[in-house]
Amino acid sequence: MTAIDMNSVMTKSDTVSGTNLFSKISSWLLTTSHHRIGRLMVSVSLLWTVAVVVVGVVLGVERISSSTDLIDPGSTTQLFSIFRVGLIFGSVAPMTLGIALAIVPMQIGSQVLAFARGAAFGAYLWFFGMIIVGVSYIGNGGPGGGDPQMVDLFILGLGLVIAGLLVVSASIATTILTSRRAGMTLIDAPIFVWSSLVTSISLILTLPVMAGALIYVAVDHSYERSTFGATDGINAWIGWALTSPQIFLLAVSTLGVLAQIVGTMVRGRQPLRGGLLIGIGVMSTALIGTVTQSFYSLQLNGNLSDVAKSLLPFLLFNALPMLGVLIVLGLCLLAMKNEKAKPSASFVLAFFGVGMVLTGMLGNVLLRINDLKLSNTVFEEAVLVYVGYGVVLSSLGAIAYFGPRIWGRKMPTMPVIGLGLIGVLGVVFAALPYYIAGFTDQPAGSISGQLGDNSQIWNSVATAGQTIFLVFVVAFVGLVIKSSRSGEIADEAIFETVQANS
């Protein structure tokens, strides 16, 4: 396998000769380098991740005891909304796409990104859109907001975010479809490239559906303010995009990251590679559930015919994406049996990231069984936390794996493994108690009133989990910065594995 000529990958803006601060900043802001655009998106999305987890901690503290008064009770809806919108559109989606931007051209042997200026424009649309969304929340906007102008601003900001992510997705998909090195077919493309293609095309097909609903809500909110439920209607009409199965589409890349790392660990082609491609494809069937903007539940009461009628769509929309994850996970574990397999620190993050996503998907299956009565309980929140934080874990695993191939310095093995395990602990503590509390009917989106039996215990553990995850993210970012500046110089071998077929 040919190594990548790293210098040739860099464009003019990567090697700008200016030494003063202004020229350095402008070279980053006006860059068309896929490395830089990707790194900008990942960096900002990590900041959003920290902000979102802080909100998670605050909500947890409020839930522990009604005597704590950190936030105004009137802001509860908005805080829960910040958590969901921030996690999906501020953290998970841009982090996934940012990593793809930085890595995909290297893996397919392309020197440049297709429509690189478009991708940069998309990244800025997303960036400024998220700032507008943040400002609107601060000014009492967002779903459930009291200031109509700020609510309008929120809708505008979210529209920009959707447009930005759409443009970035289109750039990634076009690069993969058109700019592969000679002789590389799509089937030959590295598995991470395949997963990035599936993710980007899924977003191209689903984000406009959300945009369509948002346009109706925007016109309605600006003029009539009743047809689509005014301010409160925002959640009703775009809420599906902030929960399962839409979030599963953002988790498709976690499978690619894991399979790519395993491929490197076993130093060769993965057995049953076609199965991996099928697994990733099967997971993307979640988009069918997404574009219908409906939830498909299982009715266990009634006669056999009624149960059967609800069972088929239930399995199709909820269980089929999970089958994709199980296929990929199974094949990766099978590959690990290879005696030549050499452990990798990033594997810990990627493996447990997929594990968390799978746990979230399993929770989603339970959530859609009507007789369990888990809807509108904190069980829903736990599903989002499992999948969202699972993607963050996996993305940080991708950074640990691909990062040294970009900046040429290794990340230390033991700290990465240690931090990874702390991160896993954080996710489990943040989400698992809400799985349990869901069965005791603790309501979702509520911080006061009847929170259910033993709610104080579950809320305390969940808050501790959020805090641990916050520490993990901050410490990992610190480790990445330190490693990229003063880490051990990477040897040549790692550059050869960037393009390796897993």
Added chain:
Amino acid sequence: MSTSATALNSGPKIVVRRQALVLSGLMSAASAMLIGSMLAIWLQFRANAPLRESSDGSKMLRDWLPESIKIPEVATNTMMLTFVITCIMVQWAVYSSRRADSKHVTLALGVALLTEIALINAQIAVYMQMDIGVRDSSYTVMFYAVTATMSTLIVIGLGFTLMTMFRSLASRNSDHDLVLAHAVYWYALAAIFATMWFVVYVQK
């Protein structure tokens, strides 16, 4: 950065395959999903509209389109026909581009540009003839939302035509891929409009 990595052989040559065409296809799919989702919500609202008696009391009607609103069918049907003409013009441009005939490409795109302006003009005429306010009813809110979104897609296509035409004016004979991408977008837009025309203007 490991300097030794740069000493290794660079990879095989990249073969760029029809980037503009692929991007246009993806954007067309996104446009179809956008209008498709809006029409799905439109149909859902229409199906859930309450029933009322007709003015002569002989049958039950869906209380959806207010009786005072009349759809100007001449203007809307003209729009549909104009889309057909636009498709023919963009196909002419593709045909000429394949034969490296930049004069005909420019001419075809110029005529397409005029028909696209006519589309915007027809949409404005529809609004003027209907003379309804956005906040009048649920129907009007949704009508303006879906038709204005469609008009935005037409304006984007108009910009695409302008760019392709200017490049053709500069005798860029190698732009066949771009002309084809432009045609794909307009074919997709015509199909999307045909669906919207049927749901919003014919079925109402």
